[in-house]
Amino acid sequence: MNASPVVQMGLYLLALFMLAWPLGRYLTIVMDGSLSARFRCLGAIERGICRLIGTQPDEDMPWTRYALAIVLFNFVGLLAVYALQHFQGSLPLNPAGMANVEAGSAFNTAVSFVTNTNWQGYAGEATMSYLTQMLALTVQNFLSAATGMAVVVALIRGFTRRSAGGVGNAWLDISRATSYVLLPLSIVVACLLVSQGVIQNFDAYQDVKLTEPVTYQAPRNDANGKPVVDTAGKPVMDEITTNQQTIAMGPVASQEAIKMVGTNGGGFFNANSAHPFENPTGASNFLQMLSIFLIPAALCFMFGSMVGDMRQGVALIAVMTLIFIAMYSVVQWSEMHANPLLTQLGVDGTSGNMEGKETRFGITASSLFVTITTAASCGAVNAMHDSLLPLGGLIPTWLMQLGEVVFGGVGSGLYGMLIFAILAVFLAGLMIGRTPEYLGKKIESYEMKMVSIAILITPTLVLGGTAISVLAQGGLSSIFNPGVHGFSEVLYAFSSAANNNGSAFAGLNANTPFYNLALAVCMWLGRFVPIIAVLAIAGSLARKPRLAVSSGTMPTHGPLFVVLLVGSVIIVGALTYIPALALGPMVEHLQLFAR
Amino acid sequence: MKTLIRPALTLFVLLSVVTGLIYPALVTGLAKMAFPYQAAGSLITQGKVVVGSELIGQSFSGSSYFWSRPSATGPMPNNASASSGSNLGPTNSALVDAVKDRVATLRTAHPDQTGPIPADLVTTSASGLDPHISPAAAYYQINRIAKARGVEPENVKRLVDAYTEYPSWRIFGDSTVNVLKLNLALDAGGKV
Structure with a gap:
């Protein structure tokens, strides 16, 4: 079991x-x-x-x-x-x-x-x-x-x-x-x-002799490699029988x-x-x-x-872990359910949503991977995210949109979370009417401007890019799945690119001039604008003296700060993206389950 | 600016050689020494002929073989030089139509099975190359294969059980049956 x-x-x-x-x-x-x-x-x-x-x-x-x-x-x-x-x-x-x-x-x-x-x-x-x-x-x-x-x-x-x-x-x-x-x-x-x-090898692709020959339909191509079409405009299909399979090789493990x-x-x-x-x-x-x-x-x-207080690091890990566990629970819960459209046809509902998943991983190892790869800015996939159930697909989309700060990318996850930490102490400072400070450094208007740039650049790219794409022919023609799911594909693509994740709702045909260029712009700006803003903050903070801890200093290692930081990340992410998510995965969920 | 260009170029070349050439070559050497079978693709040979890889699924449609999961690769199913999932969304009517066809095919081929059909048998895998099916999906097919081969279902079932693989350390992943290995064992006479 x-x-x-x-x-x-x-x-x-x-x-x-x-x-x-x-x-x-x-x-x-x-x-x-x-x-x-x-x-x-x-x-x-x-x-x-x-x-x-x-x-x-x-x-x-x-x-x-x-x-x-x-x-x-x-x-x-x-x-x-x-x-x-x-x-x-x-x-x-x-x-x-x-x-x-x-x-x-x-x-x-x-x-x-x-x-x-x-x-x-x-x-x-x-x-x-x-x-x-x-x-x-x-x-x-x-x-x-x-x-x-x-x-x-x-x-x-x-x-x-x-x-x-x-x-x-x-x-x-x-x-x-x-x-x-x-x-x-x-x-x-x-x-x-x-x-x-x-x-891990440098061998040529390996031909193997199949145990049982396979017959399949393939489009016929003319001498120029263009598909041949019949009078009705449909591609002409040839029936092919083969007893050979070609297996791709390469230096994979490294x-x-x-x-x-x-x-x-x-x-x-x-x-x-x-x-x-x-x-x-x-x-x-x-x-x-x-x-x-x-x-x-x-x-x-x-x-x-490095900052001489391990509790500061543990607090950040606690924030990340709490958000991670909550998100994973939703994905797991979602994927454990079978697609009701398929169970109607007589498919067993107890093994969950297996479309686009591998048998050896099953629901749990797939759901865990889905959450981890999008919480971090990894973007490797062991299941096809396009085939996740609507809420199972909402979570990875939103995790990316949070700015890849839940563990996040190597380096980028921590500097992203530190940006939110500065925002959180700033918000706390506003509430109690004191100059905010973090780790003994005063947070002033220059830092807050850079924090704003770092936090706002990706939503601009994600929402702007998605909006343009669903208005432009070049954006619409790449959509694979019909209906609201098609919108989710585009939203996912821009969320992934601008936040430097790299996973996809892979039905979207992104290898077109439109998406190659649009997503490249999002990836570049989504990476280097925050990096420059972060370094600007680093330079400004380094110049300042380090203040001693006093009775007026808000502690940034306790449960109170953990809650404040979780709140900052979630509220910024929710306010920015829930309207867009409502148009995609949330509508699809209602279409699938409301009856 | 000028004092940055030389370091940028030379450091890039230096680290490229280390991580892009030396590192893969080193890993290849270590892999070939320690795990030559796995590094070469876990290939199964009969005599001198390579008949498949343990890790790469093949299509079966004959009544005397266990069938793999449906594959979304094109143009050939289980095309191991073009891995791909279906990428069909849960509300896409193409998904429903495809599953409906697969359900009908399975029902016709397994008249004795009246219960729900194991989900993995009618859904495509993420890679299009899934070498496994669930034990439930294998059990579902036992009677058909026993009939086609003229053997006792009990013997086929014993073979399935022998070829059932458990999750790593019994914790991570799901139980599976390797379809190619099971079918090759059937052809070899089914001695467990």
Whole structure:
């Protein structure tokens, strides 16, 4: 028998916290430089790298220079990912003979992987060569995650430093995050995944002889590859019988590991973590779910230890966990129900909504994954979100719209939650009529302006983009499912892109000029506008003195603050998005169940 | 600005080589050493012929085989070089029509089964390559296969039970039956 959902979730959270605590300690000594100070060889390597790339190890960048470095570094990545796709047909490691990727799709994918979104308008096994998967996509999985960690560490320095001019050295932060944290973790996770059956090879696609021949209908194509149509305009279908199946191969495990550890979510295959070669067993599924939340949770402990008060980090974890549990409960409850339209036809209703789910995961492991991947900005999927029941689809949409702060992306989740924490102390300050302060730093109008920008940019992109798309022909023609569900597809796409999640209601045909461009703009602005705002806050806070705790200081580690922060996140998210959600999933729920 | 361009370029190249070439090569080496079977795709061979992968579902429609779940891949079902789900939303009439057809096919093929049909047998999986069905879906088909092969249902049932896989550590995931492995075992004479 399957253990109850409560047990699966409880064991998951237990394992998560047990791993995240020591990792948080380790992150602290990596990112504050004490690890390389303690081990002389690491220090020597770092100094060598600094000499090679042309920077001083002790350079302390003002926030503007730090931000410029981050944006520039990611822009270089953008060009590289685009170029590798554009020329992949003439590059090595391409046994399946993939052609160069079309410009619009290549641009969208480049932005998508640089911004840690990993939205995929393409099908991996039918588009990308092994070299592109490794040298373009895997690399960005590492570097976009390292970027997130660098930015959050810069923000924490803003809280901890007193009257300082700089927020750190961006180059050192990125190198340390990549080589001391992401790389070793990925090697371990990749090997564990292979043990479960995830493939890792450079073989050509494997032809296998089927036990029983398969007969199917396929559209007939003319010499130019265009479908042939009959006089009535319908495509001509050919009946084909084959006894052969071609299985896509590739270096999957190495990409799969960092896809999870870096909360990237871009699958090697089209079906992502639902594909048996990406996620073959319940154990691999559990490991992948752990990998998604691991660094975001550990960063909260790192935050606590860097600001010198672990309770501050624990309070943030508590906020995230409370929202997560509530959201998971709704998804689980929703998916345990069968689709009433199908039970009417004589389908067994006791096993829940199995359309778009894998048998080996079933309802519970799928629902847990759905919640985790959208609470974090991962966006890997082990079930097709488009086929979730309406409320089961509402929750992932809303989790993304909350700004990816419930654990969230690597780095981006914590800096997003800290933005909300500043908002929460500001609101509390207004209520009691005192100048708000957080961790001993006064929160003034400059910080609040930046907080507003960081919080408002994504709703602008999501709601604006959705509104334009449902008015424009280019937006409407890509919709796959009819009725209100089609609206949900578009809303989900923009929520996912602007919040850098990357999962999809994948019925939407997003590989069109309209969506490639619109979503790329959302991904880029949704990533870098908040990053610049966060760094601006970091720079401003670093310059301020740190005030001593007094009797008038509002504690930011107790249950009161946890409730206040949960409230701030939920109320901002609800006020902004419930009208849009009412038009999509809520209406569909009533259509399906109200009778 | 100028003093940032050189570090941006050189650090990018350096980290690309480490994470994009050395890292995948290292993992490939470790994987081939420790888990060669899994790394190559868990391929099942008969003699020198590769007849499938343990992890990749195949379509079956003959009366003497267990049937897999419906697959939404195109143009061929269980197309392992183009994984895909149906992406049909819960209120889409195309979903209802497709399930109605599958229910009718199953009812015709299993006249002895009058109860509700296991949900996984009439719904498409997320990958279109699901190698498994639920134990209930396997039980549903036992009588048909026993009749087609002229064996006792009890023997087929014993084979199904032997090929039932449990959740990892009996906790994570659901119980399953691997359709290809079960069918190959049937063809091999069904010795448990």
